[in-house]
Amino acid sequence: MPEQSPLETAEGDPFGPHNLPYGVFSTADEPDRRRVGVRIGDHVLDAGAAAVALGSPYAALLARPGLDALMGAGRTAWRDVRRALTAWVTVPAHRPDIEPLLHPLATVTSHLPYEVADYVDFYASEHHATNVGRIFRPDGVALTPNWKHLPIGYHGRAGTVVVSGTDVVRPSGQRKAPADPAPVFGPSVKLDIEAEVGFVVGAPSRQGVPVPQSAFRDHVFGLCLLNDWSARDLQAWEYVPLGPFLGKSFATSVSAWVTPLEALDEARVAPPARTEPLLPYLDDSDEEEPGGFDLRISVSLNGQVISEPPFAGMYWTAAQQLAHMTVNGASLRTGDLFASGTVSGPERGERGSLLELTWNGTEPLDLPGGARTFLEDGDEITLTAWAPGPDGVRVGLGEVSGRIVPA
Amino acid sequence: MPEQSPLETAEGDPFGPHNLPYGVFSTADEPDRRRVGVRIGDHVLDAGAAAVALGSPYAALLARPGLDALMGAGRTAWRDVRRALTAWVTVPAHRPDIEPLLHPLATVTSHLPYEVADYVDFYASEHHATNVGRIFRPDGVALTPNWKHLPIGYHGRAGTVVVSGTDVVRPSGQRKAPADPAPVFGPSVKLDIEAEVGFVVGAPSRQGVPVPQSAFRDHVFGLCLLNDWSARDLQAWEYVPLGPFLGKSFATSVSAWVTPLEALDEARVAPPARTEPLLPYLDDSDEEEPGGFDLRISVSLNGQVISEPPFAGMYWTAAQQLAHMTVNGASLRTGDLFASGTVSGPERGERGSLLELTWNGTEPLDLPGGARTFLEDGDEITLTAWAPGPDGVRVGLGEVSGRIVPA
Structure with a gap:
């Protein structure tokens, strides 16, 4: 009996010929x-x-x-x-x-399969933005007034995007609790993850010419998984008024495999109903295909699943993010990477960050290795995901993993 | 009589052999x-x-x-x-x-003389930050509590950095005045400039390894002039909580000439006295050379000088910005560009943005072509600068100019 060819993947293999990342x-x-x-x-x-x-x-x-x-x-x-x-x-x-x-x-x-040009991180989950708002701005409204009108985003550091498997050195920096008289310096004590999906731009666009939602497939080459490592203590002290900087810029991990858009045709779903009217460039009620992706993400800490964030519930779609990012005339380059923002669902077990899962450390996770609030040295985080494919077969999105090494 | 050689520059020429950008x-x-x-x-x-x-x-x-x-x-x-x-x-x-x-x-x-890797924009002038705080947050304190403890910065869009002489298309986007019931879309009606100095990174650094202030000359190749075009109306509506995005990302102009650090040895000056104690990685009281640069900037609108911002008064130095940007382990790449933030002095005629010069449009400039608040289509902005050089000769920093074309 001849040996089976590696090309004969098992029935239902999420990396069968329907995927080809x-x-x-x-x-x-x-x-x-x-x-x-x-x-x-x-x-x-x-x-x-x-x-x-x-x-x-x-x-x-x-x-x-x-x-x-x-x-x-x-x-x-x-x-x-x-x-x-x-x-x-x-x-x-x-x-x-x-x-x-x-x-x-x-x-x-x-x-890393391509040189990252510009990296933009969005903030597209209503559940995540609401949780963060409640935690960081307990005295204000959870969602800022602009949140339902535009997909909020900011530029991150392209040069520190690393491929899955790369160790992450615990970042040091300034932190200051509200009661402290002055900031102190040291390794982050609130090192966190953000489970996200990244969109990789292939075809460039011209400066001065916006890219509409309908051109999404002309410019976006594929998807990856992304962990936007975040030092919450650094971030909380630095981010007013110009946004996150050192709390994020030390490392961002991406999966080694880029899933082509075409492999995810069966995973397209309508985003949640919009509760505020959208300006025409963001309105997607008449788009040819639904803008969402039904991706089921799983977050593991040292091999233990701690969350299963559902990507289908993201309020803002990647096509809307693309249209927004370019509506001011900003150009796209091959290798631009834009990320969804933390994927969190409505349930506790669907939150995409430890900040939310432990409510800023006040509700520790009970894990086999002991209680956990934020990441400890040696911790390994792995995100995996799959999407529905043709004939009920899953499309695997691979994994992004990283281990924390001491400062 | 033989023709004079172009190599025999006039005495006092700011681009003589002491400069060589x-x-x-x-x-x-x-x-x-x-x-x-x-x-x-x-x-x-x-x-x-x-x-x-x-x-x-x-x-x-x-x-x-x-x-x-x-x-x-x-x-x-x-x-x-x-x-x-x-x-x-x-x-x-x-x-x-x-x-x-x-x-x-x-x-x-x-x-553009190099490929811009990551672009970071700081916020290092106390006068500018105070003015902006007063204008944008009239009910709060002008300087946020972190301002004197760390050089605030954020990542901008590297892919839209353009060389001097490139036209800038007026950006469109969302804006919403506080009294408006909902945002509206259209070309920016508050298009502004920011007169800045850019620092160009040559030698890279390793991820996970901070770069101290003392290594400034090992990594920074030279200086340029930079105009961080800003759409104030877009920025005001979008920037809470994650910072500026579309209000800045449509274009950033840099001068065509990069002045080597060595050409500016005579321009080094001590920064202003610090009014808050600094953490050790930012403390520059024992640095071998003073961290400031005595650059005299001139801002012209359609050929008329409207401001002369003094760079010597910047509170945070470029060496401090470099140390801060990497203290969390973020790496440097060849081509990283970091900018000072708007250069504003204490006097009205020393402010580096129209936002400040016209106090958000309430105090128009009286120019030969008519009153001006923010930029109109066809307006051309030019920044020039010089620094003291050897034997009293000036070092020219060239110019960065750009003209606004309609949306």
Whole structure:
């Protein structure tokens, strides 16, 4: 009996040929040679080598050290390359060429798959924004007056976006409790996570020309998982009046695999009903496809699931965020990354940050390793997610994980 | 009588051989060929061609389409290249090689001289922060409680930084006056400038490792002038709680010439006396050289000088900003740009924004073209600056200009 081909993924495998996420990897033999990979089951296809072996015209986009060329090539190229890849991993005649170019996932090293241009973080979950408002501004209204009128966002630090698996050094900085006479300096004592979904821009746009919601698929290449590590004590002291800075800029982790938009066609859902009328550029009541994504996220701390935030309930969609981010004429570049903001659902077990899960440390989580409020050194956080795919099969969004090392 | 060499700049020329700022230019003959240039008087030296012609080892850093290689090479290389350049433009024996490689400044096109990695904007003038606090938060204290304890900053959009001379399209977006029932959409009606100084990072740093003030010269390559265009109406409605976003992200203009730190040795001055004790990483009382820069900025609107902001009075220095930006472990990349924040002095004629100059439009400027509150379409803003140099000669910082075109 012949050995089963790695291309014959098990029925229901969330990384079957319906998914085909992109990444960049190197092997132990050639650690400095980065190559574009496509995940199939528990293997990675060297996509550039496959294109060359099969004489594909897409070698120019795939035989590269990063995804930037493919990302910048635009929607038609994305569709055509995905069609080609689907054929390469499913048509039996290609097997003799393709199989030797598969690497077991466990044997490769993943790298940041593209150079992050600008990184923008939004604040799109009404449940999260309400929780944070109640915790940080107990004397004010939970949602600021602008929240239902525009997707609030801010720029983060692109240079400290790291790939899943990278250790995160506990940041130091200033903190000051309201009762303290002056700020003190030291390692953060309220180190937190934010479970988010990132959207990766492929095709650029021109400065001065807004990108409407209807052009979402022309510019957004795919999705990743994102953990926006946050030092709550640093953030609380610094963020008035110009927003978060050092409380966020030390590290942001992203999953190694970028899921193409096309793999998530079955996951599109309508966002929640809007409770305030929207200005025309944000109104999505007449958009061709629903703007939401039904992604089920799971957050684990040292292997224990602590939350399952539902992405489908996000108030603002990624298409609205894209339209807002560019309505003032700001341009897009290949590699721009914008994130949803913390994904929190209405239930306690659906909150996407420890700030909310422990209500700023006042309600510790009871975990096998002991009670936990914020992150301790050595803690490892892993986000995973899946979405409904064709024929009831799940689409896996991979994982983003990181471990805290001491300051 | 032989024609005078362009290398013999007039006595007192602010762009004499004591200055030698770097830029990137192309010529009308070869518009697509970008080259590193060094300004001398009213000419630009093709620095890469000069290095090649003279058999210099620095050709590897200078014969490039951008400054990135030189910037990333570090402080010793910066010093050595500057010494070589000084010799090339001053030693008569080099003239036959150098003179043919000079282009009249008026005939070349300037380009953004490096790829902007992360862009951070600070808020370091006490006069500016006090004015803005009074205007935007009339019922609160002008300076937030953190202002004297840390240099407040936030990330801006790197992808929309443009070189001097680039037109700026008036941004559109949401605005809402407090009395309005709901926000309205349209072109900004409070388009403003912010006169700032930008610091360009050359040598990178490692994630997780802070950069102390004493390492300022190891990482910062040089200075530029920067206009942080601001739509005050968009900003006022959006900025609580996560800071400025669309009110700033449509465009930021920088001067075409980067002045090396070494050219400004005579301009170093002590910053104002600190009125609150500083945490050790920000304390600069024992630093080897004073952290301030005595730069005299001039702001013109359609050719009329409307303000002369003094940079020497900035409360927070660039070295403190660098130390703060990295104290949480955030890394530096070649091409990071951080800006001082609006430069405003104590006098009305020293304010660096129209917001302050016209007190949010309530005290219009009386200009030859008519009263002016905020910018009108067609308005051109130009910032220039100079600093004291050796032997009483000025060091010119060039200019950053931009014209508003209709939405």
